[in-house]
Each structure stands twice: as structure tokens, then as C-alpha cells.
Amino acid sequence: MDSILLTKKEFNDITALVYSTSGINLHEGKAELLKSKLAKRMRMTNKSLKDYLSFLYADERELIDFIDTVTTNHSFFFRENKSIEYIIEQFKLNPDKKKEFKIWCAACSTGDEPYSVAIQLEHLGLSFSILATDISHTVLETAARGIYRMDKLQNVPLQLLHRFFQKGSGKFKGQIKVKKEISKHIIFKKFNLISDSVPQILFDAILCRNVMIYFDFQTSEKVIHKLYQALVPKGYFAIGNAESLMNMKHSYTPVKKIPSLYIK
Ligand SMILES: C[S@@+](CC[C@H](N)C(=O)[O-])C[C@H]1O[C@@H](n2cnc3c(N)ncnc32)[C@H](O)[C@@H]1O
Structure with missing residues (x-):
């Protein structure tokens, strides 16, 4: 036992x-x-x-x-992609074609989420950089390696799968690796949502998804307030579909028709 x-x-x-x-x-x-x-x-x-x-x-x-x-580090590619699609749509409409969009995945686990964002942005030819952080060095090591079992990529559209991943052979059979043209846009770093101070730069979008389900009300409120400081005006803030800001004191505005997405 x-x-x-x-x-x-x-x-x-x-x-x-x-x-x-x-x-x-x-x-x-x-x-x-x-x-x-x-x-x-x-x-x-x-x-x-x-x-x-x-x-x-x-x-x-x-x-x-x-x-x-x-805790659970469970994640997969293109998880809850509606809010990401919406954010990218808005980026596409930005008149400044030279702009480099800055995104922060603030509990990125094994990297599935930041890579999912990156391949969609790269596919559209947008300029971007992603900061992907987590409290756990173990998941960050997996994320930086960028090698996954095929079943984690079931939701990735075939065209993007072929373009941005390399199939493993030999001892890597059944696995797939994210190509350098994607990984070069992402910095993986340890960051504790509770005790670390937000980076000095401002982000166009912050994803903090499926981590606040482990936090109590007060902790979640502190975290969403902290992340608010790291967003540009009108920047996007995405939480997980099972999470809610209901009854919390905050200054975000919900995005109509896209649950779990807010704007500063
Ligand atoms: C379920 S995963 C979510 C992954 C991804 N965001 C998604 O939605 O698929 C939750 C992650 O939150 C991380 N986490 C837990 N507490 C944290 C904290 N205080 N600061 C930063 N990350 C934390 C865990 O290590 C885990 O990798």
C-alpha cells in the first residue's frame, strides 16, 4: 500500500x-x-x-x-482554442503591420499552450514573441524540449501539423517535435504566480488558464489583479473554461460571446 x-x-x-x-x-x-x-x-x-x-x-x-x-499538469494542443482564435483575429485587424505582439502564457505546463498559440500566429505571418512560464521546472524542461506524443496533438489542423512539426523515427517513433521556426519565438522561464513580480514589459495578451481552479477565491483575485498590471490598455486576458471571475473585484471587461475572455 x-x-x-x-x-x-x-x-x-x-x-x-x-x-x-x-x-x-x-x-x-x-x-x-x-x-x-x-x-x-x-x-x-x-x-x-x-x-x-x-x-x-x-x-x-x-x-x-x-x-x-x-497538482495536475494536464494540457494538450489547441485546448479551449476559441479565446485564442479570437485574440489572433483581433491581432490580424491591427493596422500596424510591423507590430510584434507580446503574449504571456502564465501557467504553460508542458508547453502545449504556447506552442499552439505560436503555430497559429506564425501561420498567419504575424510578428510575435511569447513568454511561457510555470512554477514547475520539470514541466518547463519538457516544454523546452518540445517533443510530444502524437495523441496530444489530435486537435491540431493537419496543415499546421505538417508545416510546423517533425515526425520522430527510431527511438522517437510515435513522437513529434516542434520545429525551430516555432520554438525560436518562445522563452520558457520559471515564474510563481503567487510570489514573483510581473515582468517590466507589457503584454498584448495574457493566458492564465486552468491554474486558478487550484486556487481559492482570495488568491485568484490577487493573481488576476497582478496580471492586470502586465497588460497593455485593451490587452486580452484569458482564463480557463472551468474558471470564472464572478464575484471578484476586478477591472476587466468580459468579451461578448467568448466565455473566459476579458479585455483590459
Ligand atoms: C493544468 S496546467 C494548465 C496548463 C495550460 N495553461 C492549459 O490550460 O492547458 C496548470 C499548471 O499551473 C502550474 N501552477 C500551479 N501553481 C502555480 C503557480 N503558483 N505559479 C505558476 N504556475 C503554477 C502547474 O505547475 C501546472 O503546470
Whole structure:
């Protein structure tokens, strides 16, 4: 069995640590998940519970790895693409043909989202750069590699698939790699939505999708306020389809007919 015994205090201390570091809210219902993930990390590091907890409290990288195991990094290409399509449509209408559009994917996971944006912009011949960030160095390493299983690309239109990806052979059979002409537009960087300050540059669009589902109301409110500061006037702000800004104090205006999309 993968489970371990955890006192109420140990549970509360760990969840408080995860919450203060990442904003992720692990309620009582997540106790079994938390215990099984703890057991797994203890095995991997060959430590007793007491030693593992001391390690967890002292080592930031281990803490982020642990947080990684209790959250989901699930993502895929062209996920919830309606808001992205809309943003790109508006970019196309911009009269300044030389403009370089700046986009920030603020919880990019394994890179599926920024690459999806990039191939659509490149296909239209628009000039752009993307900052893609996440709290987890593990997902960022995968993102920077740009190699994926074919099933993650099911929603990519064939024309774009052929143009911007390279099929793997030999040990990479069944996998596909994003071409350099796409990856050169993207910078992958670690960024914690809770504790890091927004970059000094302003973005034309920020995507912060399917991460606030793990945050509580107050944390989400702080995050959306923080990201507001990093948008140009009339810049776009996209959240996940399962997320909502309802009842939050904010200054964004919803975009009519495109759920989960807002404008500054
Ligand atoms: C489910 S994925 C969403 C990926 C992508 N945006 C999408 O919609 O498909 C959630 C990501 O949020 C990241 N995350 C969780 N807490 C974070 C934080 N405090 N700061 C930045 N990223 C965080 C996780 O590491 C994970 O990769």
C-alpha cells in the first residue's frame, strides 16, 4: 500500500506550506492523494517521514517537485482554442503591420499552450514573441524540449501539423517535435504566480488558464489583479473554461460571446 499515517498537525503544516508557496489549496478531501504522493517521494528519496518532511521544508526544489505531484499538469494542443482564435483575429485587424505582439502564457505546463498559440500566429505571418512560464521546472524542461506524443496533438489542423512539426523515427517513433521556426519565438522561464513580480514589459495578451481552479477565491483575485498590471490598455486576458471571475473585484471587461475572455 502507498499510504502513510499523518497526524492532523502534519497534514495542516504541509497544506499550509503548499498554499503559501504555490497558492494551491489542498483541502481535507485531498488527504489521501497527499499521503500517497508523500509516500512516493519518501520512497524516491529513500527517507523516513520525519526526514522527508525536514527535507521538504528546507529544500525549495523538492517542495516544487512535491507540489508538482499533487497538482495536475494536464494540457494538450489547441485546448479551449476559441479565446485564442479570437485574440489572433483581433491581432490580424491591427493596422500596424510591423507590430510584434507580446503574449504571456502564465501557467504553460508542458508547453502545449504556447506552442499552439505560436503555430497559429506564425501561420498567419504575424510578428510575435511569447513568454511561457510555470512554477514547475520539470514541466518547463519538457516544454523546452518540445517533443510530444502524437495523441496530444489530435486537435491540431493537419496543415499546421505538417508545416510546423517533425515526425520522430527510431527511438522517437510515435513522437513529434516542434520545429525551430516555432520554438525560436518562445522563452520558457520559471515564474510563481503567487510570489514573483510581473515582468517590466507589457503584454498584448495574457493566458492564465486552468491554474486558478487550484486556487481559492482570495488568491485568484490577487493573481488576476497582478496580471492586470502586465497588460497593455485593451490587452486580452484569458482564463480557463472551468474558471470564472464572478464575484471578484476586478477591472476587466468580459468579451461578448467568448466565455473566459476579458479585455483590459
Ligand atoms: C493544468 S496546467 C494548465 C496548463 C495550460 N495553461 C492549459 O490550460 O492547458 C496548470 C499548471 O499551473 C502550474 N501552477 C500551479 N501553481 C502555480 C503557480 N503558483 N505559479 C505558476 N504556475 C503554477 C502547474 O505547475 C501546472 O503546470
